[in-house]
Amino acid sequence: MGLLIDGIWHDQWYDTKSTGGAFKRSAAQFRNWITVDGRAGPTGRAGFAAESGRYHLYVSLACPWAHRTLIFRQLKDLSDHISISVVHPDMLDKGWTFAKDEHGATGDTLFGSGFAHEIYTRADPKYSGRVTVPILWDKKENTIVSNESADIIRMFNSAFDDITGNRDDYWPEELREPIEAVNSRIYSTLNNGVYKCGFATSQEAYDAAIDPLFETLDWLEDILSEHRFLLGEQLTEADWRLFTTLLRFDPVYHLHFKCNRKRIIDYPNLWAYTRALFQHPGVAKTVGMDHIVRHYHYSHDTINPHRIIPTNPQIDWLAPHGRD
Ligand SMILES: N[C@@H](CCC(=O)N[C@@H](CS)C(=O)NCC(=O)O)C(=O)O
Structure with a gap:
């Protein structure tokens, strides 16, 4: 690095x-x-x-x-x-x-x-x-x-x-303001929040990042218990920005970045939502789980100096999600 x-x-x-x-x-x-x-x-x-x-x-x-x-x-x-x-x-x-x-x-x-x-x-x-x-x-x-x-x-x-000719719109004009608000919290406490926990080199820095991270996951679980997607019924960029972090959470961030208060599979709505996005047409083929697991554990030698790749849980991404 x-x-x-x-x-x-x-x-x-x-x-x-x-x-x-x-x-x-x-x-x-x-x-x-x-x-x-x-x-x-x-x-x-x-x-x-x-x-x-x-x-x-x-x-x-x-x-x-x-x-x-x-x-x-x-x-x-x-x-x-x-x-x-x-x-x-x-x-x-x-x-x-x-x-x-x-x-x-x-x-x-x-x-x-x-x-x-x-x-x-x-x-x-x-x-x-x-x-x-x-x-x-x-x-x-x-x-x-x-x-x-x-x-x-x-x-x-x-x-x-x-x-x-594809006019699907994941940043619709009328939702831009609420999308920005959701993005901003998720970026700071979750997308980047997992890195703040994982790359912290003092207990204080880790402590400052871990509570907001799990507060955000609890907040998202509530939203997803009422709505299909973050902004309601419409799938937007906010969902995709969240998805790439949720996908990596249990296989990598939970252990490697010490984000281990809970796992995504402990949140029924977040977990079903993550599977629903994984199963969205075309998305599974963008997922390289071997590269994900290998990269973090092998590259960050300040966190994992012996570069041992952990066994990891078997995760059934294709289990029915029931969120249609
Ligand atoms: N703001 C950038 C951040 C990208 C980023 O940090 N990528 C990481 C990989 S996950 C990277 O390449 N890190 C190399 C480094 O920081 O030296 C974006 O969202 O495009």
């Missing part, structure tokens, strides 16, 4: 010393938007029009943020229009790699690079910052459009609709 400083790779773990043991996620730096006609989006510059075959997505099957983008690529029928490369699950001293010696790791199918940091320096030879996935690459302008999953799923939600 490391980062680029002025385009040079440095192997170093997250700095939690300056924050009293708390993990602080750094903000993504490439924030352009693909739009229907290439006009600028909410951030960044213009020039990224939706075109079939122009863009390439670098993902890790293990990563919950990258997983969101893979789900939207699937839901919005973008597989024939946006190509992908899948990194190797082990993220060690050189960061994400394009090694292919693991089932499902494709290598860099665009440039044949060895490491994900080469994609960042290809876009900006002096880039300083973390080398994260997902990365949305523009083959035409030879640069990174975006490395922020929250933005990428919104681009995928609508920018290519005229090309695919």
Whole structure:
């Protein structure tokens, strides 16, 4: 694990010393938007029009943020229009790699690079910052459009609709305000909250993260006891953003990140909801559980120094969910 400083790779773990043991996620730096006609989006510059075959997505099957983008690529029928490369699950001293010696790791199918940091320096030879996935690459302008999953799923939600004819809308205008409110709590206490627990290097930092996390799970259980989805009857991006964390919770976060007060299967509504989303058409094929379990346990040697991969519970994702 490391980062680029002025385009040079440095192997170093997250700095939690300056924050009293708390993990602080750094903000993504490439924030352009693909739009229907290439006009600028909410951030960044213009020039990224939706075109079939122009863009390439670098993902890790293990990563919950990258997983969101893979789900939207699937839901919005973008597989024939946006190509992908899948990194190797082990993220060690050189960061994400394009090694292919693991089932499902494709290598860099665009440039044949060895490491994900080469994609960042290809876009900006002096880039300083973390080398994260997902990365949305523009083959035409030879640069990174975006490395922020929250933005990428919104681009995928609508920018290519005229090309695919798929007009399913997971960010409907009338629900945007409540979606933002739900996203914001879930991001801070759950999506990122599990990392705050897992990467904490002081008891105080862990204690500060664990209560809000389980309060949020209790809150979600209540919502889902009354509604089919987070915002009511309509499936929205808020559900997909939550799903990638729920999916990883029992197999990884419960043990590896010490989020062990309860498991998702202890919450009847959350557990049935997670299965319902797993069983949604096209979603199961975006799930790489081998990469998920391998990545966390093998890569985080400050948490699991002997890199032993635990046996894990057998989870029946396909059991009937009864939430239609
Ligand atoms: N804000 C980014 C965060 C992505 C992110 O942190 N990805 C993790 C993998 S789960 C990563 O690549 N981490 C490498 C690192 O921090 O060095 C997004 O949501 O797209």
